[in-house]
Structure formats: C-alpha cells, structure tokens
Amino acid sequence: MEAQVIAALILLPFALAFIYAAVHEYLRYKSDGRANYGLVYNEETGTTHVTGIADDQEAYDPEDYDPNAYRDLDVKQDPEDKSS
Numbered sequence: 001m002e003a004q005v006i007a008a009l010i011l012l013p014f015a016l017a018f019i020y021a022a023v024h025e026y027l028r029y030k031s032d033g034r035a036n037y038g039l040v041y042n043e044e045t046g047t048t049h050v051t052g053i054a055d056d057q058e059a060y061d062p063e064d065y066d067p068n069a070y071r072d073l074d075v076k077q078d079p080e081d082k083s084s
Helices: 003-032 079-083
Strands: 037-042 047-052
Antiparallel strands (some): 037 047
C-alpha cells in the first residue's frame, strides 16, 4: 500500500470528527446565536470543564483557585467522629 493511502486512512477519522464538530457548532450558532465558552469550576467534585457561559456569569480563573477551599465529600468527617 502506498504511503499516501496509509496517511489518508490515518487522518480520515480526525478530519471527519472535525467536520462533524464544525457542522454541529454552525447549526447551534444558527439556532442560538453567538456563544461564550469558558472554563467552569464545580466545587462539589473539585473539577473543571469547558462549557457555554451565560452573559451574566464570569469564567473560572485558575489564578483565583484555592485548593484549601475544596470540599471532598468522601473524606468529610462528622464532628462526632473527630472527638473520639
């Protein structure tokens, strides 16, 4: 098999995924209008993800992150457990 065919077969799935995402975003743009994407922090899980942000909300700034403020619900102990 020629090198060009092998390269095309390797790149084809990535090209199709890019085209699918572009069409999906274009259709979303036509129905909803301009969107503002940004990083959002979930305090319950301590994770971040990229999503659409409303105009009245502010994007998550990693510079403002304080790891001491994270609440891990699995590790959290009741006050009764601490006294014993």
